[in-house]
Amino acid sequence: MAGESTRAVGSRVWTIPNVLSMLRLALVPVFLVLIVVGGYVSALVVLVVASLSDLLDGYLARRLGQVTRLGQLLDPAADRLYIFAALVGLAANGLVPWWIVVVIVARDVFLLVLGVVLASHGYGPLPVHQLGKVATFALFFGVPVIMLGLAFPSAQPVTEPVGWAVTLWGAFLYWWAGVIYAIETARVIRIPRVADDSRSDTLGEGG
Numbered sequence: 416m417a418g419e420s421t422r423a424v425g426s427r428v429w430t431i432p433n434v435l436s437m438l439r440l441a442l443v444p445v446f447l448v449l450i451v452v453g454g455y456v457s458a459l460v461v462l463v464v465a466s467l468s469d470l471l472d473g474y475l476a477r478r479l480g481q482v483t484r485l486g487q488l489l490d491p492a493a494d495r496l497y498i499f500a501a502l503v504g505l506a507a508n509g510l511v512p513w514w515i516v517v518v519i520v521a522r523d524v525f526l527l528v529l530g531v532v533l534a535s536h537g538y539g540p541l542p543v544h545q546l547g548k549v550a551t552f553a554l555f556f557g558v559p560v561i562m563l564g565l566a567f568p569s570a571q572p573v574t575e576p577v578g579w580a581v582t583l584w585g586a587f588l589y590w591w592a593g594v595i596y597a598i599e600t601a602r603v604i605r606i607p608r609v610a611d612d613s614r615s616d617t618l619g620e621g622g
């Protein structure tokens with residue numbers, strides 16, 4: 416729903432799309448528990464339902480003119496939480512290494528810090544970069560493909576290499592987008608180039 420930032424955005428809370436987003440968020444703990452207990456087929460069903468509700472609430476928000484600020488926050492938050500939950504659940508079962516969970520969560524903590532820096536200078540969040548969208552999409556595709564192999568072991572020869580390749584590529588792009596956000600944050604708040612300025616001052620005085 417990032418592209419909606421240019422549309423008229425409302426401040427209502429209890430709209431149909433927002434209720435759908437809240438229900439999607441409420442399903443995150445169910446999704447996590449299902450993974451932890453090894454119910455990968457059921458977890459994938461929850462994920463498919465959540466993804467369909469994501470498409471539906473985006474459509475309804477546009478169709479009913481119910482694009483809201485809350486919706487713009489809830490949607491990406493839900494996407495992130497499903498990715499975190501899948502990775503945490505799989506790591507808890509020893510099926511993915513914990514470092515990949517740390518890499519993904521650390522990137523979002525990094526973005527949170529950038530958000531605080533921007534807010535402290537009076538700026539709102541940066542617009543979503545295309546690379547961030549591609550990275551989230553890759554993670555949202557790669558991690559469920561790994562789960563697909565766990566749900567249907569006969570598919571593993573295909574799902575394991577494909578799922579891992581896409582997940583690792585997604586994690587790389589996720590951080591690459593993070594670096595772009597950091598550069599953009601520095602540009603926005605116009606960090607003074609202290610080293611260069613003081614150097615030219617010193618040279619000036621010396622000459």
Ligand SMILES: O=P(O)(O)OC[C@H](O)CO
Pocket residue numbers: 491526540541542543544546547548551592
């Ligand atoms: O969608 P992401 O993960 O690239 O994050 C976007 C940032 O929150 C933009 O402010």
